[in-house]
Amino acid sequence: MWDNLFSSVDMLKKGLDVTWLRNEVIANNIANVDTPGFKASEVEFEDYMKEALKADDGSKLELRKTNSRHLDGSSGTKDILDVEPKVVQKESTSMRYDDNNVDIETEMVALAKNQIEYYALVNKINSEFTKLNTAINIK
Amino acid sequence: MPDIDTSLVNSIGNIYSATKELLRTQTGAEQGESNFADVLSKAMSLAEEANKENNLLSLDFLSGNLDDLSTAMIASEKAEIALSLTVAIRNKAIEAYKDIMSMQV
Amino acid sequence: MGFLSGMDISASALTAQRLRMDVIAENIANADTTRTEDGGPYRRKYVVFGEQGNTFSDIIKGRTNDVVGGVKVLEIGEDDTDFKLVYDPKHPDANEEGYVEYPNVDTLQEMVDMISAYRSYEANVTAFNAYKEMAVKALEIGE
Numbered sequence: 001m002w003d004n005l006f007s008s009v010d011m012l013k014k015g016l017d018v019t020w021l022r023n024e025v026i027a028n029n030i031a032n033v034d035t036p037g038f039k040a041s042e043v044e045f046e047d048y049m050k051e052a053l054k055a056d057d058g059s060k061l062e063l064r065k066t067n068s069r070h071l072d073g074s075s076g077t078k079d080i081l082d083v084e085p086k087v088v089q090k091e092s093t094s095m096r097y098d099d100n101n102v103d104i105e106t107e108m109v110a111l112a113k114n115q116i117e118y119y120a121l122v123n124k125i126n127s128e129f130t131k132l133n134t135a136i137n138i139k
Numbered sequence: 140m141p142d143i144d145t146s147l148v149n150s151i152g153n154i155y156s157a158t159k160e161l162l163r164t165q166t167g168a169e170q171g172e173s174n175f176a177d178v179l180s181k182a183m184s185l186a187e188e189a190n191k192e193n194n195l196l197s198l199d200f201l202s203g204n205l206d207d208l209s210t211a212m213i214a215s216e217k218a219e220i221a222l223s224l225t226v227a228i229r230n231k232a233i234e235a236y237k238d239i240m241s242m243q244v
Numbered sequence: 245m246g247f248l249s250g251m252d253i254s255a256s257a258l259t260a261q262r263l264r265m266d267v268i269a270e271n272i273a274n275a276d277t278t279r280t281e282d283g284g285p286y287r288r289k290y291v292v293f294g295e296q297g298n299t300f301s302d303i304i305k306g307r308t309n310d311v312v313g314g315v316k317v318l319e320i321g322e323d324d325t326d327f328k329l330v331y332d333p334k335h336p337d338a339n340e341e342g343y344v345e346y347p348n349v350d351t352l353q354e355m356v357d358m359i360s361a362y363r364s365y366e367a368n369v370t371a372f373n374a375y376k377e378m379a380v381k382a383l384e385i386g387e
Contacts, residue, residue, distance in 0.1 A: 008194055015201045016382075023378060024250040027371045028313035031257030033364050034264070035293040035315055046203030053202060080198070104367055115374045120208055122381050124197060127215040129386055131190075131222050 010081055012125045018045045018085045019118040025087055026114065029107050036098035040107070045085035052083045175232040182228050186221040193218040248379060254372035256296055256314030261365040263317050264291045268358045275349040278337045285337075286347040288323040323348055 022043040032038040094101035193214040200211045267289050277286040296314040325348045333342030 008197070011194075011201070012197060018201075020378070023375055024253065024313070027250050027253045027368075027375060030367050030371045031253050031260075031313065031315045032293070032295055033257075033367065034261070034360075035295055038295055046201070049198070049202035050204070053198060104363075108367060108370065111371055111374050115378055116208070118378045119381050120200070120212060122385055123212065124215050125385055127219050131219050134219075134223055134226055
């Protein structure tokens with residue numbers, strides 16, 4: 001029990017880290033909307049998660065099994081907590097004479113989406129802590 | 140001996156009627172404990188199911204498979220409530236047990 | 245990466261865009277200045293933006309979580325296109341042929357530029373607010 005008391009929280013925390021990083025990248029893109037020659041960047045993570053969740057036989061990884069009494073599916077080849085995000089440059093060609101490929105509308109939409117995702121993850125983490133507290137506070 | 144079916148346990152907000160059912164079975168005191176165990180174990184498996192579902196949906200959310208954010212949020216709330224329900228049933232069962240034990244014979 | 249450095253990124257952009265606005269305002273204000281201290285008409289100025297701090301090429305090389313960025317004004321340059329010539333022999337600044345040299349400022353172009361600067365400024369304010377609200381939300385963990 002002690003090893004993975006917080007494993008679901010760790011998973012959500014990873015999501016928070018990715019979302020936070022994504023916010024920095026988007027802020028940088030927006031800051032450089034007028035910088036000549038600048039190429040926008042983005043954060044890749046969701047695709048890596050999809051890969052990590054695929055087990056060898058193609059079925060979906062369920063929970064990381066750390067206790068023989070835990071319910072689970074088949075175990076995957078990669079531990080999902082080890083998936084890391086990556087910052088990559090966007091390849092889109094620029095329509096502008098100054099060779100800057102920041103699309104301000106796309107960035108604003110991404111900013112709003114990202115913010116909502118961050119809030120959702122914070123709510124979920126709070127929910128996990130509430131459950132743990134409920135279990136601990138049994139009279 | 141009344142048979143408590145799962146729909147009672149599954150409907151959230153019916154803790155009161157669930158405990159009413161439990162207390163009704165006290166009349167058959169020697170069989171009382173196994174009924175508590177039944178209901179409690181059903182509640183626990185409900186909570187475990189809800190929790191598993193919640194974790195799966197969280198993973199879906201993190202890998203961008205979810206079209207609809209509300210699915211994930213509702214699942215986490217369900218898991219939370221299912222656990223609280225289990226704890227509440229357990230507390231009521233213990234309370235009822237203590238009441239029985241303190242009865243003058 | 246410092247604590248809440250994302251705010252610095254947006255703040256640097258706000259500073260840069262504001263400087264751009266200042267330069268545009270100076271251009272518009274001096275659109276008809278035929279005589280400056282150095283002699284000759286006012287020459288249009290422009291700003292050059294550059295990315296600040298570690299460039300993202302560093303990040304791609306592997307330090308994926310070390311995000312430093314933002315924008316800064318590299319220089320305020322002078323536009324060396326030719327001055328506009330207007331025939332007005334009675335003007336005190338007319339040359340021998342009777343032409344007066346007016347600044348190479350196109351007011352309409354400056355207005356368009358100003359709108360663009362304002363839009364960029366607004367976008368960065370939104371980015372800043374989003375970042376701040378996310379940080380505040382993080383404070384609610386465990387409440």
